[in-house]
Amino acid sequence: MNETEAVKYLDSLIGQTLRVHTTDTRIFVGVFKCTDAERNIILATTFEYRFPAPSTVREAAAAANEKEPDTRTNPPNLKLDMTSRFIGLVVVPGQHITKIELEEKPAPAHLRGIA
Secondary structure (H helix, E strand, O other): OOHHHHHHHHHHHOOOEEEEEEOOOOEEEEEEEEEOOOOOEEEEEEEEEEOOOHHHHHHHHHHHHHHOHHHHOOOOOOOOOOEEEEEEEEEEOHHHEEEEEEOOOOOOHHHOOOO
């Protein structure tokens, strides 16, 4: 893809909802506003998601083992929710981005700056 095509593609993403994964395993979901030469990304109306802490996973596994002692040989399938919080406008440093995904469901028009 040449530079002109790349710029057009980035322009087409403005106002779209992106899911940005970072090196510390956090995931940011927000409306793409802009980027720069250092690959920093600015997202608006952003939620941050984190995987459960290792201590939370250990506690859930211990509780499952107490309920069903046989799970020591066949580990249980644990389902734990990610933690989330609304953080609004955020700059995600390009050096920490590992993956970017386009959300299939578009953001509401008022969040994309469309009246």
